[in-house]
Amino acid sequence: MEDEEYEELTxxxxxxxxxxxxxxxxxxxxxxxxxxxxxxxxxxxCEDEYNSLELSMLLDLCVTTHEDEVLLFTHKH
Structure with missing residues (x-):
């Protein structure tokens, strides 16, 4: 993801x-x-090299990256 797109999104x-x-x-x-x-x-x-996520519900996830960060887009059922 490009910097401009990331800034606009967040x-x-x-x-x-x-x-x-x-x-x-x-x-x-x-x-x-x-x-x-x-x-x-x-x-x-997720900003750190390692992260743990505890999910309390069933989700579909889409994933991309920006620099050293992982971006997860959640979609609830």
Whole structure:
């Protein structure tokens, strides 16, 4: 993902939580997922080399990268 696209995306989303090398944003404006084109629910940015995510629900995930970060786009069932 290019820097300009990343900045536009993160500035359009609602910050939700940041802890332990993971930052989450809520997609309150129905932006389309860059991977599948469907609106996504949350953007999870994994900033550290290793991250552990505990999922409390079944989700479809789309994935991309920006620099050294992994970006996960969640789609709830």
């Amino acid at each position: 500035s359009s989303l609602t910050p939700h939580e940041s802890a332990g090398g993971v930052t989450t944003y809520r997609n309150t404006v129905a932006i389309a997922c860059p991977a599948c084109g469907e609106p996504f629910d949350d953007l999870v940015i």
